[in-house]
Amino acid sequence: MAEVTVASLGVGYEIGRAIEMGKPVLCLNSKNSTNPLSAMVAGSEGVRMHYYDDPVELSDVFRDFIGTFI
Numbered sequence: 433m434a435e436v437t438v439a440s441l442g443v444g445y446e447i448g449r450a451i452e453m454g455k456p457v458l459c460l461n462s463k464n465s466t467n468p469l470s471a472m473v474a475g476s477e478g479v480r481m482h483y484y485d486d487p488v489e490l491s492d493v494f495r496d497f498i499g500t501f502i
Contacts, residue, residue, distance in 0.1 A: 433494070436473050437462040444473065451478035458497045460484060 434443050436459045450457050457479045461469050464485070474481060482493050 433458045433460065433497070435460045436469065437465045438467055439470060444470065447473060447476070447479065451476060456480070456497070456501065458482060458493070460490065460493070 434447055434457065436443060436447075447457055447459065457476075459473055459479050459481050461474075461481065461483050462485075463483050473479060480497070482490075484490060484493070
């Protein structure tokens with residue numbers, strides 16, 4: 433899981449490595465952000481994106497994402 437609302441080379445690297453290793457990747461991006469989302473992250477085939485309004489809703493998102501692998 434990665435929070436990608438603010439660009440970060442380190443997080444981008446980690447996402448790329450996870451995809452390369454065949455790991456599931458969930459990226460979170462705030463709908464309220466004025467920062468543009470990296471097209472490389474948003475368009476990556478190995479990334480599941482979730483756009484959220486309020487961080488409170490993320491507990492259900494985490495549960496659903498993790499639940500698909502249990």
